[in-house]
Amino acid sequence: MYQTENISEQVQAPGNDEVVMVVRNLSKSFGSNQVLNDFSVTLRRGENVVVLGKSGSGKSVLIKCIIGLLKPDSGCIEVFGQRIPDLNAEALDAIRMKIGFLFQSNALYDSMTVRENLEFPLRRHSILLTQEEVDQLVKDALADVKLEHTIDMMPAELSGGMRKRIALARTLILKPAIILYDEPTTGLDPITAREIIDLIMEVQKKYHAASLIISHDMNCVRMVADRVVMLIGGRNYKEAPYEELIQSDDPGIKAFFE
Amino acid sequence: MFSSRYWKFFFEETGNIARFAGRLFSQWGKPRYEIAEFFRQCYIIGYKSLPLVTLTTFIMGLVLTMQIRPFLVDYGVESQLPAMVGIAIVREIGPVITALIFAGKIGSSIGAELGSMKVTEQIDAMEVSGTNPFKYLVVTRVLAATFMLPLLAILGDVVALYGAYLGVNMSGVTSFELFWAKVFKYLSFSDVLPAFVKSFFFGFAVGIVGCYKGYYSKKGTEGVGQSANSAVVLSSVLIFIIDLIAVQITDVLNLN
Numbered sequence: 266m267y268q269t270e271n272i273s274e275q276v277q278a279p280g281n282d283e284v285v286m287v288v289r290n291l292s293k294s295f296g297s298n299q300v301l302n303d304f305s306v307t308l309r310r311g312e313n314v315v316v317l318g319k320s321g322s323g324k325s326v327l328i329k330c331i332i333g334l335l336k337p338d339s340g341c342i343e344v345f346g347q348r349i350p351d352l353n354a355e356a357l358d359a360i361r362m363k364i365g366f367l368f369q370s371n372a373l374y375d376s377m378t379v380r381e382n383l384e385f386p387l388r389r390h391s392i393l394l395t396q397e398e399v400d401q402l403v404k405d406a407l408a409d410v411k412l413e414h415t416i417d418m419m420p421a422e423l424s425g426g427m428r429k430r431i432a433l434a435r436t437l438i439l440k441p442a443i444i445l446y447d448e449p450t451t452g453l454d455p456i457t458a459r460e461i462i463d464l465i466m467e468v469q470k471k472y473h474a475a476s477l478i479i480s481h482d483m484n485c486v487r488m489v490a491d492r493v494v495m496l497i498g499g500r501n502y503k504e505a506p507y508e509e510l511i512q513s514d515d516p517g518i519k520a521f522f523e
Numbered sequence: 524m525f526s527s528r529y530w531k532f533f534f535e536e537t538g539n540i541a542r543f544a545g546r547l548f549s550q551w552g553k554p555r556y557e558i559a560e561f562f563r564q565c566y567i568i569g570y571k572s573l574p575l576v577t578l579t580t581f582i583m584g585l586v587l588t589m590q591i592r593p594f595l596v597d598y599g600v601e602s603q604l605p606a607m608v609g610i611a612i613v614r615e616i617g618p619v620i621t622a623l624i625f626a627g628k629i630g631s632s633i634g635a636e637l638g639s640m641k642v643t644e645q646i647d648a649m650e651v652s653g654t655n656p657f658k659y660l661v662v663t664r665v666l667a668a669t670f671m672l673p674l675l676a677i678l679g680d681v682v683a684l685y686g687a688y689l690g691v692n693m694s695g696v697t698s699f700e701l702f703w704a705k706v707f708k709y710l711s712f713s714d715v716l717p718a719f720v721k722s723f724f725f726g727f728a729v730g731i732v733g734c735y736k737g738y739y740s741k742k743g744t745e746g747v748g749q750s751a752n753s754a755v756v757l758s759s760v761l762i763f764i765i766d767l768i769a770v771q772i773t774d775v776l777n778l779n
Contacts, residue, residue, distance in 0.1 A: 334647050358653045372648035375639070390653035 283310050285443055285475050286331070291340035292499075293326055300326050302499035303340070308443065311473045313465070313489045315480055317521060318496035324479040325369065327496070328445045331477070332366050333357050344443065362390050365441035365474075369448040371432035373420040380416045383407070383435050390439065406434040409471070410464060426457030433464060437472070444468065446478040450485045462488050483522065495521075543735045550655075551662045561663045568629050568664070569671030573678070579624050580679035584612060584686025592694060602705075605697070608687040609706035610714060613680050618718045619766055621679035622725035625672055626758040630733040633664055634754030637737025638747035646738070661738060665730035672726030673719055680718075713773075721769040728761040 286308040293301040300323035308314055318324050329335040331342055333349050342349040347360055373382050383403045387394060394402070407413045410430040420428055429449070436444060449465065450458035462485050469476060469489075480486055486493060487507055495502040495510070495518065503510065503518060511522050588608050595601045637660060640646050649656040688702045736754040740746045 329647075332651050334650060354655070361651050361653065364651075366648075366651050368644045368648060370643045372644040374645055374648070375643075376636075385649075385654075386652040389649075 284308070285310050285345060286477070287341070287343045288327070288331065289341045291327065291330060291342065292338045293323070293330060293335065294338055300499055301330075301337070301340075303501075304496060304499060305340075305501055306477070306494050306504075308475045308477055310442070310475050311469065312491045313469055313476045313478060314492045314494060315478045315486045315490040316494050316496050317481060317486055319481065322496050323499050324496060325447055328366070328447055328477065328479055331445060332361065332364060358390065362392075362439050363442045365436035365439065365444040367429075367433055367436045367444065367446045367449055369451060371420075371428045373428055373432055373435070375420055377420075378416070379407070379412075379418050379420070379423075379431055382420070382431065383438050386435065386439055402438055406438040407431075409437055409468070410434045424457075426453055426460060429453065429457070429461055430464065433461070433468075437468060440472060442474055444474050444476045446476060446480070448479055448481075450480065450482045455484075458482065458485065465489050481521070539739075540731065540735050543738075544731050546657065547662060547665055547731065550658055551666065555655075555658070557659050557663050560659055561666055564663045564667035565671055568667045569674060572625060572628055572671070572675055575628055576621055576624055576675045576679050577682050580617065580621060580683040581686040583616065583620055584608070584683030585690045586686075587611065587616065587683075588687040588690025589693065592690070601695070604691055605687065605702045605705035606709040608690075609684060609710055612683045612687065613710060614714050614718050615766075617680035617683050618676040618722045618725065619762065620683075621676045622672060622722065622729070622762045623759055625668075625675060625726070626729045626762060627755055629668060630729045630754040630758040631751040633668075633730065633733030634736040634740075635747055635751035637661075637734060638740030638750035641738065641740045642743060642747055657738075661734040664734055665727060668730030668733075669723055669726040672729065673722035676722040676725075677719070717769060717773045721765060724765045724769070725762050728765060729758045732758040732761060 284307055287305075288307070289305045290303045291301050291305065292299070292303055304323075304327065306314065306316065306327075316324050316327060326335060330337045331344070331349065333352070336350055344360055345363065347356065349357070349360065352360060374385065377385065380403055383406055384399055387399055387402060403416070404413065407416060410433055412427060412430055412434065415423060415427060415431065420431070423431065433449075446465065449461050453461065465476065465478070466489060468474060476489075478485070478489060490507050492504065493507055493510055494504045497517060503513070503515070505513075510518055513519065588604065591607060592601065592604060595604055595607070637646075640660070646656045646660070649659060684703075684706060688697075688699065691697045691702060733754040736750040736757070740750040
């Protein structure tokens with residue numbers, strides 16, 4: 266059962282520093298494996314929150330619950346005042362238009378060109394746009410990630426870093442108010458990882474979007490995080506700014522920074 | 524003969540496929556209709572299978588005729604060769620061989636494609652992009668396979684009969700008109716109809732098994748390979764089982 270207490274008062278219409286998303290006491294298990302256990306996190310407009318945890322600690326499960334790809338066992342997820350697990354398919358689609366999701370594996374459609382990949386969310390979300398408007402949005406999104414020349418290329422023709430940037434362009438094309446990043450720098454070389462980190466920060470400045478970033482790349486955490494939520498054993502272990510965490514004497518926290 | 528573990532797996536898998544098919548039936552009549560994707564799949568599944576189906580059925584018709592001829596010559600009924608080959612091709616060999624070729628080409632490709640989409644989170648990406656991936660990927664592919672295989676089977680029959688005509692003429696002279704007259708003299712509507720109808724079921728079996736195996740592919744590249752492989756094996760077995768059931772039904776209905 267989901268919690269019935271009303272947290273709508275915390276989740277107000279998007280405005281500066283307003284809470285746009287609340288996750289409270291979220292639990293999720295697969296069989297006997299309890300992945301998330303009463304985990305909570307709050308996200309405000311324009312801030313970057315990093316969820317830091319070891320591989321397999323349930324970070325990806327958390328954001329898949331937020332976007333509605335997985336159903337939590339218990340707890341509450343509210344985005345712009347709407348409880349995600351309770352929404353019907355139509356309402357879920359509407360709320361998903363406000364949430365961008367950058368997949369760890371990029372999830373670009375292999376059988377489509379870059380242009381078709383970027384057009385896909387525009388066309389599928391039933392947004393009434395002319396072809397000229399669609400073309401302009403695709404151009405703008407590619408310009409944001411500085412890959413205008415790849416518009417007619419297939420994903421297989423792109424490097425790992427380029428694929429990540431195209432995936433980010435596809436995430437940005439609907440100008441989401443919340444962006445969920447699943448390990449955005451994993452598997453990239455340090456230079457490309459730095460480019461992606463710069464893009465995340467540019468996006469935050471340009472769109473003033475709230476970002477929840479799942480990562481264990483400490484360089485990424487250091488550069489993008491306004492706040493770090495440590496997820497250990499499926500629970501909130503510690504929540505603090507990066508600078509505070511790095512000075513901690515707690516062995517559980519120190520292990521990440523050494 | 525088989526341990527209880529195999530039987531458990533068999534019943535679980537059968538139940539899962541039945542549930543998957545039930546989900547398909549519950550969704551295919553509801554909007555939003557993926558018409559464009561359906562026609563795109565018809566092109567990929569149907570049109571792009573033409574060369575392979577044409578080649579294999581042509582060879583099959585030719586070889587079948589050459590293999591049967593000596594037997595008929597021995598009994599002095601060589602003139603019945605076009606009729607015998609025609610009935611064999613139209614009633615059984617044409618649809619079944621076309622379906623098996625189709626299972627090899629389309630079943631494996633659907634299994635591998637959906638499996639790879641699953642592993643690389645493309646199916647999840649579709650879902651968060653306002654698309655019902657089941658309707659977009661599964662319903663369109665199963666419907667395309669169901670409607671394309673009967674058309675390919677008809678084409679396969681015609682091409683195999685043309686191969687048979689060449690086979691007949693390799694050791695004798697039979698005019699084109701005489702060959703077709705002899706084929707159609709012994710062929711009736713009750714030969715063509717059951718073969719045509721069972722082709723829809725063959726196509727459905729190939730589509731549903733390929734989609735099921737791909738959609739529930741296990742993580743990793745090995746899982747994708749296994750999905751493609753098991754899609755071909757299972758759909759081929761299902762084709763024979765459907766064929767067995769179809770012949771019982773035509774027997775009962777006196778269509779033989």
